[in-house]
Amino acid sequence: MARITKAERKKSIISASLKLFSERGFYITTIPDIAQKVGMSVGNFYNYFNSKDVLAKELVMYISQYLGDNIRDINERDISTDEKIYEIVSMYFNIADEKPEMIEYFLRVYLSNREVFSDGCEGMLCVSPFVTEMMMFFNDGVESGDLYDQDFFSAFGLFMGYLGGMVFLFGEKILPEPLENYKESISQNIYNALKSR
């Protein structure tokens, strides 16, 4: 008899809330909304997460882990720095396409509603798996002589700001073409910006 485990139930709350938060925003989405989408009572929701804020924080950590894992896979491959850039852009846009809620949550909920994360996610605390891997990527690139040795945060801001901006424009249906089609040019732009001079 297949029973639904507590872990599975928790996973389904994460999945449902991620979608709702990213589509409607943090404050518009209510606990009843989430409970209903999961098919569970409001009261029971609180057996899994102590508060709406706690859920929000777990979601960032979940996404950060997911992105971090994906970047690590790329970092560990034996390919050139410009290929890595292309792979990261590609992976990011693929996620934006197939699991848009992940990227959208990052952009719309985590980056914007700082008051929700101020207690417990100070600085980059809840996002470190992801940031750490980006740091690895950058350091490797500099070490191999491919990238120009500059302040990490400037490179990071370029890379992630750029990708976030594109996903935002895409989400707003402003882009004339699908994200897919931008992979090449964007990777090229990023490489041109960061390569050793």
Add this chain to the structure above:
Amino acid sequence: MARITKAERKKSIISASLKLFSERGFYITTIPDIAQKVGMSVGNFYNYFNSKDVLAKELVMYISQYLGDNIRDINERDISTDEKIYEIVSMYFNIADEKPEMIEYFLRVYLSNREVFSDGCEGMLCVSPFVTEMMMFFNDGVESGDLYDQDFFSAFGLFMGYLGGMVFLFGEKILPEPLENYKESISQNIYNALKSR
């Protein structure tokens, strides 16, 4: 006797609400908060703006106009494209420094709470003065042979995503140095990314 005109009163609501929205977020800020900061009654607030959402939309347009004007000034100067890039970056960071509420509102309120702007600010409607000027800048650069001729939105995403990302990192107190110090390297990175190949 100097009377306070209706326009001045409206201006002071804009000013106060811009600060509150950018510091606390759209949903956390209440109309009573705004009224109190302006020194006006809640009821009277509604003589100037029909709803909280309408206010929010006017604010984006106000900021977009402001940024657009500043960029036009730069566009009209007789300087090279890479100098223009530096000037735009410089201007953007100066605003982030001196009137942080403008940039923060853009990033934290406008870009994130799309539901608020969905009716009336579709696409880039409320933001066109700003986007138009960026388009002018880009077209001029391409025409003069300085910039590589690519999809405008890719260039736009890079430019604005980058700057937004840096201001965000700065706001989160993650940057090791003041924004000021990044002007050079960031302008350089942007130019390298966009210049003709």
Add this chain to the structure above:
Amino acid sequence: MARITKAERKKSIISASLKLFSERGFYITTIPDIAQKVGMSVGNFYNYFNSKDVLAKELVMYISQYLGDNIRDINERDISTDEKIYEIVSMYFNIADEKPEMIEYFLRVYLSNREVFSDGCEGMLCVSPFVTEMMMFFNDGVESGDLYDQDFFSAFGLFMGYLGGMVFLFGEKILPEPLENYKESISQNIYNALKSR
């Protein structure tokens, strides 16, 4: 045109909530209950009191003031100590009869739900007008040689514990006779207990 002032409205909340709290208890009584009894919306209640707890605290202070004023009137009269005792007992039982909510609130809400009053009513903070007057009564009695000079709190505990106990028994409909009929014997007992030896 007779307008209802804000102070009058506040007074009517005090009056209604005092009755409800004393009859049903603090936790059973809800804000909607109170609002309904006053004939006001739930939201508007919060224009008068910031929270249920704050209301509870204002109620004790209100009662303490009321009792204190009554005792002072008696203290200031030119009568013997045993007559004062009789007058205090009499006043207390009259209130218990005519405005039972006052005494009941004291016994059932204030004395019992300490968690509600722990922040702001520490010690005897919210009850000092009343306690102070009892202290005056006792000191005068000792000074005049009528009362035995003992620890004030022992005398206070006897006096108030006794009266509270009787009102409780009365409220529980356990007393075979109306409170009225006990005034004499109780005053006598108190005097016998406290008089100088």
Add this chain to the structure above:
Amino acid sequence: MARITKAERKKSIISASLKLFSERGFYITTIPDIAQKVGMSVGNFYNYFNSKDVLAKELVMYISQYLGDNIRDINERDISTDEKIYEIVSMYFNIADEKPEMIEYFLRVYLSNREVFSDGCEGMLCVSPFVTEMMMFFNDGVESGDLYDQDFFSAFGLFMGYLGGMVFLFGEKILPEPLENYKESISQNIYNALKSR
């Protein structure tokens, strides 16, 4: 192998809930709180007590029995009435010292949350072992000529109101000295109040 009997399990619920109710109050204490303190599941709690209210009622009866037994021991001794008074006061204060939850429960839960006890503990139903013994004490005292023959409830109110009041003041940390030190004076006061005239 020593098995934990059902009676022992029940006893441990009584013990744990008595402490929690007396410390935190009836409504603040939750069934999960109690179950956790006992080390039992929430569901299992309901195998021992059908509801929170039922538990509350059993607790009063338990305490009443306990106090009643103690008073009977004193009543049966061959000592004078004033010595009995001292012994009762002494016993009461000792309990207040060593098992404060018993007295506190009486004062804070039973006497105050009448709605909980209204169905099943009407009048003195749940408290009769205790009241009966106090009645015995009083009747004996009157019969022996030591106590003034007055309404029992007036004497009872004095005695128990006084003791309850002192324990309350003690619990509020208002008393300048330990309860212990008041035994003498309080017994004296009670005797003076009740003795035959």
Add this chain to the structure above:
DNA sequence: GATGAATGAGCTTTCATTCAT
């Protein structure tokens, strides 16, 4: 007897907006 996930009604509190003055 024992478990603890699940229920759902109900609580306190908030806030955009209205409207009589």
Add this chain to the structure above:
DNA sequence: AATGAATGAAAGCTCATTCAT
């Protein structure tokens, strides 16, 4: 134009109790 008391719907969260296992 200006006031602020009033509304009421809705939010986050709690908890006694049940029940399938």
